[in-house]
Amino acid sequence: MNRILTGQDMKKIDRNTIDYYGIPSLVLMERAALGVANEVMIREFINKEKVLIVCGTGNNGGDGLAVGRILLSNNVDVKMVIVGDYNQFSVETKKQYEILVKLNGPIVFYQEESFYHLVNEADVIVDAIFGVGLSRDIKGIYKEVIQTINGSKKYVIAIDIPSGIDANSGKVLGISIKANQTIALSAYKLGQVLFPGHEYCNEIKVIDIGIPLEAYKKIDKNIFTMSKLTQDMLPTRKPRSNKGSYGKVLVMAGSKNMSGAAYLSGLAAYRTGVGLVHIVTPEDNRIILQSQLPEAIITTYEFNNGCIEQNHMEKIKQAINNVDVIVIGPGLSTEIDAKTLLIETIKHGKVPLIIDADGLNIIAKNKDILKNHQQPIIVTPHPGEMSRLMNEPVQIILDQLIEKAMNMSEQHNVITVLKDSNTVITSPTRDIYINLSGNNGMATAGAGDVLSGVIGGLVAQGIETFKAAYTGVLIHGLAGDKAKESKGYYGMIARDIIQNIPEVMK
Structure with missing residues (x-):
């Protein structure tokens, strides 16, 4: 430290x-x-x-x-x-x-x-x-x-x-x-x-x-950073274990015919060492996800007049209660079905929740969603999403990263991962971590989905939420730095970051 x-x-x-x-x-x-x-x-x-x-x-x-x-x-x-x-x-x-x-x-x-x-x-x-x-x-x-x-x-x-x-x-x-x-x-x-x-x-x-x-x-x-990943920051691996020993991540992501975010987040969680990934996504995404990520369990839902069918919602509620952490928001859209998913997840879920991307955009329009939540929540906005959450211009967010992240954490009792070139992570107890790993090659579509999966994978394996947040950001950045060595700044894509997670963690 x-x-x-x-x-x-x-x-x-x-x-x-x-x-x-x-x-x-x-x-x-x-x-x-x-x-x-x-x-x-x-x-x-x-x-x-x-x-x-x-x-x-x-x-x-x-x-x-x-x-x-x-x-x-x-x-x-x-x-x-x-x-x-x-x-x-x-x-x-x-x-x-x-x-x-x-x-x-x-x-x-x-x-x-x-x-x-x-x-x-x-x-x-x-x-x-x-x-x-x-x-x-x-x-x-x-x-x-x-x-x-x-x-x-x-x-x-x-x-x-x-x-x-x-x-x-x-x-x-x-x-x-x-x-x-x-x-x-x-x-x-x-x-x-x-x-x-x-x-x-x-x-x-x-x-x-x-x-x-x-x-x-x-x-x-208490403001700190980490210059390198150490073994004591990682989940413990046991000689005698099975997939149940390393946790279950539920990824609620993707929208109709938009499966990429769910794939990237789920694969990143697996590469971080989690035992099982369960993906909830619209039925249209089933075939491509089963072919691209056969290791994941897939639960899909369909719509009736723009709403999730009731019997499908019941299956989703069962999934919510059978995991160790939930990642929700990547590629989810901001339609009424996505809003329903988020509200029901916060209402019925008892495990830590990581809210990213469209999940944050839904909250920006419906701030009462975060009122009186019972589970630990990690939010992972970029400056544009933070601007909408805080009703502040983006430039104010960029100029006051620590203050705005801290405001979000204290007002809503959440851990805030405010993504920037040097990402700021804050907790309701006023701990502040500033990340120094990573590079501008990571400014690419899907990199945020990867981060949500990495953090989810660590939480599922028993890492405390604030530690999982800053360790996940560090791993994500170090994997991006590794990817830069082979791909350079210009050619890097989100999958390159995922491919280097095992190298960083081994």
Whole structure:
């Protein structure tokens, strides 16, 4: 588990570490500088490269000066530029500067013309201008400096966060450094994982700077991510078992002559390890589903005047009470029969429920459907569906992913999987997971149906619902990353994601 902190969180933790635990700020700065310097020095051709460190006057600049000193002592060709006035130095930055002066370090204050030449000469630029405390738009010489660096197309390493990104929201404060690599100090920052900040960070690596674990306990919000899938996140497999040992998933999906979503969701559940998949779908889909997914049990229904026939509804109710989890909504349509299915499922079902796609569109028009539900519910909207659920413009949803997901969870007592490039998962108890796996090749029809099946498969095998939600999103993203290796971004389809689920989970 990897923590994600806001800029304010990080300041509190730093202060707690220094004031309560007595670890001096300069010690933390030295640890940070060592970690960043190591990342610079592991570059393959660093012995032939020129490094330029661009420093501000705050503690991020102090980190940069310390990095420069360490690189100098390791015979790296390095120069340092300070943007700002000596009188604006923080206490720690002033100390780092004084050390370098005594060492006759190659350090100068910013001048436009000479800076342009220094940037052009450099192979690697380290951004140490602003840190996580930045809250105002960048203007003046700082804007000019960032424009020059970005225009150079040189390899840029940002210390903690690219200068210009709001550490609390990921927003660009006027202009920002476009880094090739970001070295996060101690923990991920929220602005690194939310867009557009995530794009400006590029590759992110977290380094330890010596903050004790106890210092994190002052933080209220539990925001986290996972960088890899571990065995303890997966369902247990027993040597002596049968298909009943690994749960049953009921997939209520598809509409007349539209069977693809049911197929993808059902197959994904099987590939996640579930023992049995039961699909409820219109009669028109029977033949194709039986041929494409013969492992599944198929129950179909027909219509009478636009409504599901009563005897078929009774069969569906029996199915609802004979499974461990229900996935409802993929390709379901928003017709009256689909609405009836959803209402009856919530009314009669006692097991966890995953509502996706058209199930969410039905709720958007009939919000009372979620009132007083008894079973755990996971909803999996994309921003467009969330916009309809919350009666908010899509851009507001995109700008406030965490807040809107949390609102949905608290207002309706559901786990919310708000799908985006970095999907946000929230619970009614205010746990927040942000997913960092996956890629833009997964922006393809059916990928959401696959996700609902993966989460359903995990819940059926006994994984607690919130854990199943974030683990399912992680597996889904990692499978997409595997698919990218063979199919690339352009050629990936939903079935490629499914085919790589076993590889990710083995």
